[in-house]
Amino acid sequence: MAVTKFAHHILGNVSRHLRVAYRFSYSTMSASDDEYLGAMVRAIIPPLSFSQYKGQCGRIGVVGGCKEYTGAPYFAAISLLKVGADLSHVFCTEGAAPVIKSYSPELIVHPILDKSDATDELKEWIQKMHALVIGPGLGRDPKLFENVKVVLNEATERDLPLVIDADGVYFLTLDPSLIQNYTRAILTPNAPEFKRLYSAVMGEEPPTGDAQQSTKDLSLALGNVTIVRKGPEDIISNGEHVLIGNAEGSPRRCGGQGDLLSGSMGVFAHWAHNALNQTSNQELQVYGPTMAAAYAASTLTRECSRQAFFHHGRSMTTSDMIDKIHHSFERLFSD
Amino acid sequence: MAVTKFAHHILGNVSRHLRVAYRFSYSTMSASDDEYLGAMVRAIIPPLSFSQYKGQCGRIGVVGGCKEYTGAPYFAAISLLKVGADLSHVFCTEGAAPVIKSYSPELIVHPILDKSDATDELKEWIQKMHALVIGPGLGRDPKLFENVKVVLNEATERDLPLVIDADGVYFLTLDPSLIQNYTRAILTPNAPEFKRLYSAVMGEEPPTGDAQQSTKDLSLALGNVTIVRKGPEDIISNGEHVLIGNAEGSPRRCGGQGDLLSGSMGVFAHWAHNALNQTSNQELQVYGPTMAAAYAASTLTRECSRQAFFHHGRSMTTSDMIDKIHHSFERLFSD
Known part of the structure; x- marks a missing residue:
């Protein structure tokens, strides 16, 4: 200080x-x-105006949802809508789809991720997206990973901003070259995911001690892919700079908070890439759109957690945090 | 002014x-x-009276709901109920039905739209409806379009008021003769849908410039089918007159708002045709029931959007708008 x-x-x-x-x-x-x-x-953050049309604030896709996990992709997809995207798509397995649909009529859910000949259909939909969040509730079924590879190829060819979380990070750990040098990607590993990814990329375990440095090192080794190392403080680095997401949150650690983070980061990433040439904000020029999006999502998620914990205490769940997105956004980011 | x-x-x-x-x-x-x-x-608007029986305020059907889309037909069907219809039916695919049913016990949902021998069953149900909303979440599967053709034939033979939206408009774009001269129909294209429909009917792209004139022209070419060209202002024309729906709304453009519009228009259309011989209101005589219904639905939807945005800001979704139907209706239309 x-x-x-x-x-x-x-x-x-x-x-x-x-x-x-x-x-x-x-x-x-x-x-x-x-x-x-x-x-x-x-x-x-794009100003809202009456002359806008549907889709301009973002058509964002969430890739995840399988036999075990249906809550995670829902949390990500509903969060990005409540942060301000116009349309929220989920790409999941056939069995997960009816459940995810039933959580909310606001989502468009595609039961496609375990189909064996889904390449054309996947590509067609990915082309319509502005950004993707890959990983919430994805699971580790190798059959799905084939389709995730199709999604990833199509997305990187189209320069889509990407947020890769949870088992999406595990998927990349198997072959980090898939994301090498793709600077529009943000990976959001928690502590064990970071350790595994670091080992896969660097050939050794992360050193104890300077967590910021090892986060920066990993990002640099991946060709400046942005890393958000989640923890008591979120360490955000693009291999060049480091930002710390340490807004006040809550001591509650219920499942699903990471999905609010990754979902909101998806829409912030779309906005940040769009804004880059439309603003003279110097911090954005320095840190770039991926770090700006990561910082925005970290700050918002922590404020949602703080507000929800204030009202619900130890009973707080992720749905309570999602209910706080509007007031958190207003408190943090309104002019 | x-x-x-x-x-x-x-x-x-x-x-x-x-x-x-x-x-x-x-x-x-x-x-x-x-x-x-x-x-x-x-x-x-029919006065409510204690001597009425179930169904008198409307049995309205929504035709849509497929593999990808379940939210849209739900939004349309629940909206028309909350505007004041007595019974709300949804005709959708077998797979979409359990999901749509799960959104609300208020709806009657028929898993029939992808059946190969559904003609008799469809006709039987259509005969019981007072008006239909065709298109919300319909998708573009040619197999479903065969059944939509059955629905359309039965509905026009029975002089049912029709609202045709979204992929229902796409369906008509493939063969506009299906709706030619059916003056109880209202088509509600957004900007790209209007462009495609205009091109299909007129053989050329709509001229830039006078949007009201080209809307009127298209309506006239279709034999006075009412067109609601959705946009910052909704342009409503029956080929003879033009009304502008420009009530204050909100700058939020989340998906699903068009389904509230089409659903509410379905019940207003039923009411307007019923009222035609029971009121001396001169505007209704001039503009006719389709334009009156379109104007009512446009004004109501915009007010719902305005009220919901006031409370939820950028986090507003279509469900929030549906929660405002009661207060919006009261504010706009109560004596």
Whole structure:
């Protein structure tokens, strides 16, 4: 904190770009840093206008949902809609589809992920998406992974922003080259997922100690794919910069919170890539759209958790957090 | 506005019919126009009375619901019920039926639309309906289109009011002669659907520029089938007159809003045709029941959107709008 304030004093007249680099090279966060980063998030959020048409705020797809898991893709898909996307699609197995559909009529659910000849149908739908969230409730069935490979190829060919979470990260751990150098991807491993991915890419376990450095190293080794290493603080790095998502959350660790994170990150990623050439916000230029999206989603998810915990305490579940998206978004990001 | 007020002054003593024609030939809307049109809508709404029996306020069918889409027919079917119909039927595929049923016990759902020998069963049910909404979540499977053709034939033979939306419009684009001269139909294309339908009927793309004129032209070419061209303003024409649905709505463009529009239009269409010989309201006589129903549904849907956006902001989804049907209806149309 003291370092940061001193830096602001000394560097008061040089460009904000330099200041930003200085501040975050020390990874210290202060109230004024939060302000700059809040402004960065506000700069990626598209203003709502009466002349817009359906789809302009985002058609986002969630790839996941299998025999065991149906809640995770639902949480991701409903969250991105409540953050502000216009259309939310889920690509899941045939058996999971009726259940996911029944959670909410707001979702468009495609029972396609375990089909053996789904390539053309998958490609046709992926072409219509603005961004994808791959992994919530995906499971580890090799048969599904064949179709996930089709999705990933089509998405990277079309330069779609990608968020890859949970068993999507496991899928990449099997062959990290699939995502190598694709800088529009954000991977969101938790502690064990990070360890496995790091080992697969670097050939050794992550060193104990400087978690920020090892996160940065992994991102760099993957060709600047953005990593969000989830934990008490979310460490976000694109191999060049590091941001820390450490907004106040809650001590509750019920399942599904990561799906709110990845879902909201999907729509923020779409917005951030769109905004890049439409705003002069300097933080966005420095950190880039993937880090901005990751920071926005981390901050929002933590605020949802804080508000939901305040009301529901130990009984809080992820659905309670989703109910807080509107008020959290307003509190954090409205002008 | 100035033109309208001047017109009212000059023409104060001539018939309202003439004034209406004058006002809308200029397509200017003023507070007093809204009043006249509000009175028109109130004139089609059947008074509730304790002596009525089940079904009198409408048995309305929604034709749609397939592998991908289950939310759309649900939104249409629950909306028409909450606008005031007594019974809401959905005709969908076998696979979609359990999901649509699970959204609400209020709906009667027929898993019949992908059956290969459904003609008799379909006809039997259609005979019991007062109006149909064809298209929400219909999809584009040619197998279903065979059954939709059966539905359409039976409905037109029985003079049922029809609202045709979404992939129902796509279905008609393949063969516009199916709806030619059926003046109890209302088609509700959005921008791309209008373009495709116009091209199919007129043999050329719609001219840029006067959107009201091209909407009127298309309606006339179809033999005075009413067109609701959805957009920032809804342009409503029966080939002779034009009404503009431009009530305040919201800038949110989440999927499903069109289903609230088409569903509510279905019950308004039933009411409007019933009211035609029971009221002396002159606007209803001038514009006719299809335009009155379209205007009512446009105004109601926009008010639902306005109220829901006020409470939910960017997190607003179509379910939030449906929750506002009661208060919107009261605010707009109660005496």
